[in-house]
Amino acid sequence: MVLEPQMTTVSSRLNRLWRIFATGFCFSLFGLGGLLLSLIWFNILLVCVRNPSRRRRIARRSISQSFRFFLWVTKVMGVLDYRFHGEAILRQEKGCLVIANHPSLLDYVMLASVMPETDCMVKAALLHNPFMSGVIRSADYLINSQADSLLPACQQRLAKGDTILIFPEGTRTRYGEPMTLQRGAANIAVRCASDVRIVTIGCSERMLDKQSKWYDVPPVKPVFDVTVGDRLAITDYYDANLQEPALAARQLNRLFLSQLQQSHPET
Template sequence: MSTFWFSTLRIVVKDRQRCTILTQNSIRYSFKLFLWLTRFFRVLDYRFDGIDKLDQDAGCIVVANHPSLLDYVFLASCMPRCDCIVKQSLLDNIFMRGVIKSAGYIANSESDILLPQCQQILDSNGMILIFPEGTRTTPGQTMHLQRGAANIALRCHADIRLVTIHCDQPMLTKQGKWYNIPPVKPRFQIVVKEKISAKDYTADGDSSPAIAARRLTQTLNQKLIPEPVQTNEKK
């Protein structure tokens, strides 16, 4: 899809905004199919809670913890629009470059370029997905969040929607190999939680942007701790 379909979209569809929407819709529906197949073949199971809240989050930043390689797949499959911040180095990957450019994803380059791009997406009712850990969580270790998500929210005056992801069996972690399948079918639970207003952290005029970002990051660190997976089989 990256080599042929998304590259073709960029060539054929001249309107950049329309190309972005078509690409993100293609990603969403292909991920829905992929997840349905994993459940159908009993590779894993998953449950979404409060997913309808995302329909209200145009112009919002979605922040989630990051235990598995599938986290982006789960969220991109159900978000009405999913704009991502990706590593600059991925643009050098022949298999990733096409989809990144076609989907309008943002490379994590210098902040003077990154912030205006984020502001433009949020102003056009986009939704930016950020994993503030920067990488997948090491199982059994405490989360350590970077301040990038908080800085973007504060400087772009955007609300943050919290999402927690939990899996009862470690799968596709940073240390694990993709072919190491857990002995028991893993169950993922994706919970869409409350929304945080960045304005609450800038209301105090005596606080500097750095202090506000530190306070907001501390709040995110507390609220992104996932709850145990429920055993209910229903989606």
């Protein structure tokens, strides 16, 4: 009877050590995959597929499939688990903004894995990341520093039926701090007359957040829950004949905040 708690403790420690090793392996796999896509596959596409739209579509689908494989590996190796509530909705979404909270480094990976042709708003700094720059350029993602061309580009892509993924916090959530949103997503929704789909991401444990290192593995395996909300029709929240765009964007931003706070970690 005395040995049972000790054996449980040893088992827990061994499990955590395994997950630290497995997490390091998965990070290496992710980095290697990004380099191989950038150096080999995307260059093959550049040579063999002359049509830019078709090349971009193939690149985005390749990224999505790669992310699905990566997440499958993390699940099989026991690094984490994840559940989607409304995956089919995201997979078929067209012509709207998808906004989500950002508790973990894996949020984009999870959402892009089930959105095979999604566009994404990314930080300009990622263009200097050797593991991500080729991916970003080949997928023709929107760069948030291109202020003059950003809004027209969003309008053009949404009109063509593209879906644009945005994390309005701008960076990963900080535990124990109030959630704040940048107003860019709300401004795009208002000025491009775009509907919005809100997605909330929750995690049972802290993992890969803004204040953690990759090796800060939680005591137990984390479980991510991705919940797809209703599609918000912009016409329900903005009338160009009655409201100023800036005021409507502020009001819409408050709505986004109230919905995304449902999954905000307080501790």
